[in-house]
Amino acid sequence: MTAETLSPTRERSPLNNRLRAMMTQENLITFVVAIIVAGAVIVPLAVLFVSSFKVLDPLGWDTTWGFGNYVEIVTDRIIPKAFLNTLIISSGSTVLATFLGVSLAWINARTNCPGRDYLEPYNLIPFFLSPFIGAIAWHNLGEPQTGLLNNWARQIFGIEGAIINVDNIWGVIWVTGIFFAPLVYLFVVGSLRRMDPSLEDSARTTGAGLVRTTMTVTLPLVMPGILSGAIIVFVTSAGEFGVPFKLSAPYGWETLTTQIFSKAVGDDANHFLGAAMSMALGVITVFLIWVQQRYIAPRSFTTVTGKGFRPNVLDLGRWRWLAFAYNLMFIAVAVVLPIVCLIIVSLHPVWTGKIVWADLTTINYVKTLFWWRPDAIAAATNGIANSLILAFGGASIAMVMALVISYMIHRTKGFGVRMLDFLSVVPIGFPGIVLAMGVLVTYIQTPIYATLWILMLAYITRFFPYGQRNISSIMLAISEELDQSSRMAGASWFTTLWRITIPLLKPGLFAGWILLFIIFLRELSISIILFTTGTETLSVGVYYLTNFENEPLTAALSMAQTVLLLIAIYAFRRFAGREALTA
Amino acid sequence: MTTETIDAYLQVDNLVKYFGNDKAVDDISFGIPEGAFLTLLGPSGCGKTTTLMSVAGLHSIDGGRIKVGDTVFTSPKEGLFLPPEKRDIGMVFQSYAIWPHMTVAENVAYPLEIRKMQQSEIDDRVSEVLKLVGLTDETDKLATNLSGGQQQRASLARAIVSNPRLLLFDEPLSNLDLKLREQMRVELKRIQNEVGITAIYVTHDQAEALVMSDEIIVMSKGKIEQRGGPLEIYSRPVNEYVSNFIGVANLLKGKVIEVNEPGQGVFELAQGGKKVKMPCLLSPGISAGEDAVLSVRPENVHAVREKDDSTSLEGEVTFAIFLGSHVDCRVQWGDFEWKVIAHPRTKLKAGEKVYLSFDPEHTLAVQP
Known part of the structure; x- marks a missing residue:
C-alpha cells in the first residue's frame, strides 16, 4: 500500500491527457472570450495611464516622461475652473435628479395619484433620449433672444427682456437633472413597489402622520436605492459632454469633458494632456462607482421582502391632483416641450425665435436625410448610416459577448470567473470620453483608426456590461x-x-439588445473623440450642424434621431419588462 | 483499499472531491448490482449529492474512478473524463428541471431527438413512457401549467425515455407536500421496478430511504458510515451517528465489560452514579473494555408496573401521550429520560413509578 492510497489527494494525470481533457467546446469558447474581454477593457486603460506621463515638448515634436501633464492640470488657466464647474454641475444635477426621481417614484409606486399606470412610461422616456438633443431643444426654448418660451412671454405677458436663460451653468444643471431623473426613478421604484406595507402601517399605528411616516420609514428603507441612483447620476453627469458643450462652454463655463475634447482633439491636439485629464476624471468616477458597487448596491435588497404582493397605496385625498399636476409638469418639460420646440424650429429656414407660418418648410429634413440629393449634408447623412450600422452590429456583437460572459459567471467555476465578473464592472466606472481617450491613444497608429471598427470597439467595451446585466438577472432566476x-x-x-439556455434567456437577450441599440444610436462622448471625416455618427452629425450650420438644420437631424429612438423605446416597452431597465 | 463487489454494475472506487480546500467526498467506494435501487442518505453537506453529481459527470472529480459496466466514466489518474452527455444516464432533479418553453411531449422527446431517432419512433416511445408515468392527458400542456406532482412525473418520463443505463435521483420528492410525497415514493419504486433500471437515489429523508431502497448508504462528512439493507440499517446500526440519524433511539454512554460469544457481551451503564449491567449485542469491531454507546429503539423498551427478574431499571413516567395505536412515554431514570413506546393497554400515566426491561436481542452496543 503506497502513501498515496493511504491519504488520497488530487490525482494528477500526464500533461497531454490533462490538456486534452481541457479542450472542450465550453472551455475553448470561454477562454477565447475571456482573453478578448480582458484585452478590450484592460489595454486601453493601461495605455491611457502610461500615456498620461508622456509630456509633449513645446514644439510638439517629441515627448519626455514626467508629471508635466498633471502639473499643467493644476496650473492651467482654464482646467482648474473647468474641474470646479464639473463638480458644481454634477452636484447640482444630482440633487435635482434625485429630488425629481424619488418624488416621481414615490407618487407612482406608493400613492393613489390618478393615471399612474399611464404616466410611468412617459416618465422614463428621457432616460432613452439624448441629453445632447435635450440641451439643443432647451437652448431653443430658453435662449434670451431667440428662445421660444421667452418670446411667448414677451408676446403674451408683454414683458421686456427674458424670463429665463439656460445658456449657463444652471441651464446645464437643469437639462442634466431632468434627463437623468429617470435613472434615480428606476433605482427606487422597484423597492418602493415591493415594500412590505405593514412597515408603513405599523408606523401609522404609532401615531405618525403621512409625512412623518414617509420621511422616517419609507424613504430610509429605500435609501440604498436612492444613494445608488444619486452616485450613478453624479458619475454620468461628470462624464456628460453634449450638454455643457451646447449650453455652457460657448459662454465661458468649460467642464472637464469639454476641455478634454478641445485639448485632445483640436488643431493643436495634445493626446497626452488629454490622457492626464481623463485619468483625473476617471479616478473620481471609479472611486464613486466602487463605493456604490461595494457598499451600497449589496444592501439594497435587505430592506424589502421578496413577496410578490401588491402593497396598498396611500390615499392622498385632494392632494392627489397636485401630485398629478406635478407629474404632468415633469413630462412637459422633459419630453413634450423639447420635442415640440425641435419640430417648430426644424420647419423654419432660419430661426429667430418667432413662428412664421408663411415660411414653414421641409428643406431642413431634405438636406439632412436625403443622401442622394446634391445639397445633402454629408456629416448628417453619413451619421445616420454609420449609427445604424454601429447600433445593429455593435448591439449584436455585444450581446453575444454578454451571453458568454454571463454564462461563465453564473454557470462555471474557477479563477477566470472572478476576473470576468470584475471586468464587467470596470467599464461602468469610466465615462465614455475617458475610455475613448484610452482607445484613441492605444489604436491611433493601427489600421483600425479612422474606421468604424474603432468606434464599434469602444462602444462595446464601454457598454457590454449593461447587456450582461440584463442576461445575468434572468440567468440568476432560472435554475442551473x-x-x-x-x-x-x-x-x-x-x-x-x-x-x-438561449430560448430561456430570450426576453433578457432582446431587452439587452434594444437597450444597447438605443445607447449606441445616441452615443456622443465616445464618438466625438474617435470620429474622423466619413465616420461621423448621428450625434456627431448633430454636433457638426450645431457648430457649423444653423439651428433649424440641427433641430431636423435631432428630430430624426429622436424618432428613431422613440421607435426603439416602443419596441423595448413592448417586448421587455420593466425590470429589464435597472442598470 | 478497494472494496470490489464481484458482479458490481456501477463501481465507485476511492472517490475524492474537493470544493476549494474542503473535502466534500473523502475516499468512498461502493458498487451496486444491475437493477438495484441504492439510496445515499445523510444530512445536507454530507457529500451525497456531490457523489451523485460525480457519477453524473456534472463536475470533475479529484481522485478515484467511476465505472459502469465496461465503461470508465471518469478517472483523473488516467486522464479520463467522459462528458455527461456521453454517459447515457437519466436524471431526475430536485427542481424537476422541466423546460418551461416546451410542452410535456417536447420535454420527453428531447433525449430521443438528441439521439437522432426517427420521428415516428420518437412519437411511439414518448406516448409509451407518458402512459407509464400516467401523464397521457397532459401531453400537449406547457410544462408551466403542470402541478408539482405532474412535473415530477414528466421529469421521470424524460429521464427514462431513452432507456439509459443508469437512473439518478437528486432529492426528487423534497418539494412535494407530505401526502403527494408518500404517494410518489411508491410510484417511483414501481416504475423503477417495471423498467428494471439501476438507480441511485439521494435523500435526507430516512423514511423515503427505508421505503424505496434495496440498499442504503448512510453518509456523513464525506464518508460512508454504514451500508446495508433497510432492515439492517434500522435494527443493526453500527454507530451512534447511524442510530441517531435513522429513526429514534435511546443512546447512553458506557463501556463494554465482557465479550461472551462473538457478537454478544455485557454493557455497563454509568448514569447518575449508578452502574447497571446489561446483556447486549455488539456491533462489529467492539471489544471488551472499550467505551461504547448503548442504543435501544423506544419500541424495544418495555415498561411494566410490577418489578420482576427481567426488569433492570426503576423510573418515573414524566409524561404519556396516547396516540391511538401506541402510547409515547418518557421515563425519568436518574438524569436520563428514556423514550418508550408502550402498548395502549398498559394505561401508563404521568407520575407513576415503572420498571424497565430490555431484550438482549434488541439492545445494541455501538461505536461512539
Missing part, C-alpha cells in the same frame, strides 16, 4: 438544473446552449 438536465439527456454543451 435546466441546463444540467439537457446534458444528462445527451446534449452537448453547445446544443444545450442553443436549445435550452
Whole structure:
C-alpha cells in the first residue's frame, strides 16, 4: 500500500491527457472570450495611464516622461475652473435628479395619484433620449433672444427682456437633472413597489402622520436605492459632454469633458494632456462607482421582502391632483416641450425665435436625410448610416459577448470567473470620453483608426456590461438544473446552449439588445473623440450642424434621431419588462 | 483499499472531491448490482449529492474512478473524463428541471431527438413512457401549467425515455407536500421496478430511504458510515451517528465489560452514579473494555408496573401521550429520560413509578 492510497489527494494525470481533457467546446469558447474581454477593457486603460506621463515638448515634436501633464492640470488657466464647474454641475444635477426621481417614484409606486399606470412610461422616456438633443431643444426654448418660451412671454405677458436663460451653468444643471431623473426613478421604484406595507402601517399605528411616516420609514428603507441612483447620476453627469458643450462652454463655463475634447482633439491636439485629464476624471468616477458597487448596491435588497404582493397605496385625498399636476409638469418639460420646440424650429429656414407660418418648410429634413440629393449634408447623412450600422452590429456583437460572459459567471467555476465578473464592472466606472481617450491613444497608429471598427470597439467595451446585466438577472432566476438536465439527456454543451439556455434567456437577450441599440444610436462622448471625416455618427452629425450650420438644420437631424429612438423605446416597452431597465 | 463487489454494475472506487480546500467526498467506494435501487442518505453537506453529481459527470472529480459496466466514466489518474452527455444516464432533479418553453411531449422527446431517432419512433416511445408515468392527458400542456406532482412525473418520463443505463435521483420528492410525497415514493419504486433500471437515489429523508431502497448508504462528512439493507440499517446500526440519524433511539454512554460469544457481551451503564449491567449485542469491531454507546429503539423498551427478574431499571413516567395505536412515554431514570413506546393497554400515566426491561436481542452496543 503506497502513501498515496493511504491519504488520497488530487490525482494528477500526464500533461497531454490533462490538456486534452481541457479542450472542450465550453472551455475553448470561454477562454477565447475571456482573453478578448480582458484585452478590450484592460489595454486601453493601461495605455491611457502610461500615456498620461508622456509630456509633449513645446514644439510638439517629441515627448519626455514626467508629471508635466498633471502639473499643467493644476496650473492651467482654464482646467482648474473647468474641474470646479464639473463638480458644481454634477452636484447640482444630482440633487435635482434625485429630488425629481424619488418624488416621481414615490407618487407612482406608493400613492393613489390618478393615471399612474399611464404616466410611468412617459416618465422614463428621457432616460432613452439624448441629453445632447435635450440641451439643443432647451437652448431653443430658453435662449434670451431667440428662445421660444421667452418670446411667448414677451408676446403674451408683454414683458421686456427674458424670463429665463439656460445658456449657463444652471441651464446645464437643469437639462442634466431632468434627463437623468429617470435613472434615480428606476433605482427606487422597484423597492418602493415591493415594500412590505405593514412597515408603513405599523408606523401609522404609532401615531405618525403621512409625512412623518414617509420621511422616517419609507424613504430610509429605500435609501440604498436612492444613494445608488444619486452616485450613478453624479458619475454620468461628470462624464456628460453634449450638454455643457451646447449650453455652457460657448459662454465661458468649460467642464472637464469639454476641455478634454478641445485639448485632445483640436488643431493643436495634445493626446497626452488629454490622457492626464481623463485619468483625473476617471479616478473620481471609479472611486464613486466602487463605493456604490461595494457598499451600497449589496444592501439594497435587505430592506424589502421578496413577496410578490401588491402593497396598498396611500390615499392622498385632494392632494392627489397636485401630485398629478406635478407629474404632468415633469413630462412637459422633459419630453413634450423639447420635442415640440425641435419640430417648430426644424420647419423654419432660419430661426429667430418667432413662428412664421408663411415660411414653414421641409428643406431642413431634405438636406439632412436625403443622401442622394446634391445639397445633402454629408456629416448628417453619413451619421445616420454609420449609427445604424454601429447600433445593429455593435448591439449584436455585444450581446453575444454578454451571453458568454454571463454564462461563465453564473454557470462555471474557477479563477477566470472572478476576473470576468470584475471586468464587467470596470467599464461602468469610466465615462465614455475617458475610455475613448484610452482607445484613441492605444489604436491611433493601427489600421483600425479612422474606421468604424474603432468606434464599434469602444462602444462595446464601454457598454457590454449593461447587456450582461440584463442576461445575468434572468440567468440568476432560472435554475442551473435546466441546463444540467439537457446534458444528462445527451446534449452537448453547445446544443444545450442553443436549445435550452438561449430560448430561456430570450426576453433578457432582446431587452439587452434594444437597450444597447438605443445607447449606441445616441452615443456622443465616445464618438466625438474617435470620429474622423466619413465616420461621423448621428450625434456627431448633430454636433457638426450645431457648430457649423444653423439651428433649424440641427433641430431636423435631432428630430430624426429622436424618432428613431422613440421607435426603439416602443419596441423595448413592448417586448421587455420593466425590470429589464435597472442598470 | 478497494472494496470490489464481484458482479458490481456501477463501481465507485476511492472517490475524492474537493470544493476549494474542503473535502466534500473523502475516499468512498461502493458498487451496486444491475437493477438495484441504492439510496445515499445523510444530512445536507454530507457529500451525497456531490457523489451523485460525480457519477453524473456534472463536475470533475479529484481522485478515484467511476465505472459502469465496461465503461470508465471518469478517472483523473488516467486522464479520463467522459462528458455527461456521453454517459447515457437519466436524471431526475430536485427542481424537476422541466423546460418551461416546451410542452410535456417536447420535454420527453428531447433525449430521443438528441439521439437522432426517427420521428415516428420518437412519437411511439414518448406516448409509451407518458402512459407509464400516467401523464397521457397532459401531453400537449406547457410544462408551466403542470402541478408539482405532474412535473415530477414528466421529469421521470424524460429521464427514462431513452432507456439509459443508469437512473439518478437528486432529492426528487423534497418539494412535494407530505401526502403527494408518500404517494410518489411508491410510484417511483414501481416504475423503477417495471423498467428494471439501476438507480441511485439521494435523500435526507430516512423514511423515503427505508421505503424505496434495496440498499442504503448512510453518509456523513464525506464518508460512508454504514451500508446495508433497510432492515439492517434500522435494527443493526453500527454507530451512534447511524442510530441517531435513522429513526429514534435511546443512546447512553458506557463501556463494554465482557465479550461472551462473538457478537454478544455485557454493557455497563454509568448514569447518575449508578452502574447497571446489561446483556447486549455488539456491533462489529467492539471489544471488551472499550467505551461504547448503548442504543435501544423506544419500541424495544418495555415498561411494566410490577418489578420482576427481567426488569433492570426503576423510573418515573414524566409524561404519556396516547396516540391511538401506541402510547409515547418518557421515563425519568436518574438524569436520563428514556423514550418508550408502550402498548395502549398498559394505561401508563404521568407520575407513576415503572420498571424497565430490555431484550438482549434488541439492545445494541455501538461505536461512539
